[in-house]
Amino acid sequence: QVQLEESGGGLAQPGESLSLSCAASGTWFTINTMGWYRQAPGSERELVASISILDAIEYADSVKGRFTISRDKARNTWSLQMTSLKPEDTAVYYCHAGAVTLPPGRNAEYNDYWGQGTQVTVSS
Secondary structure, eight states: OEEEEEEEOEEEOTTOOEEEEEEEEEOOSEEEEEEEEEEOTTSOOEEEEEEETTOOEEEOGGGTTTEEEEEETTTTEEEEEEOSOOGGGOEEEEEEEEEEEOOTTSOOEEEEEEOOOEEEEEOO
């Protein structure tokens, strides 16, 4: 199982910056993707940014050029640096990991794991 612990977020004014961090703990075979999703009130959860085990990076169009995802492979942590924040970035942000585990006596399993969510509010 994989446990994800988020930190960061909070309140920012438009144009300011915030950062989010996620740390993975537990037992896994590989973490294939690390990323961030967000969910605004009344909206579905959407991908913000992700980075794969092969270092392929994907961003939502709405955050390209403003947000940067990075990771520390040795520490199993990843971060999201958010700059030039806009009110429409307001949402609960969730850390995500797509990981393969090897349960005893069972075949390898791929599952999605989520952090508890952290609020990001952009308002003047």
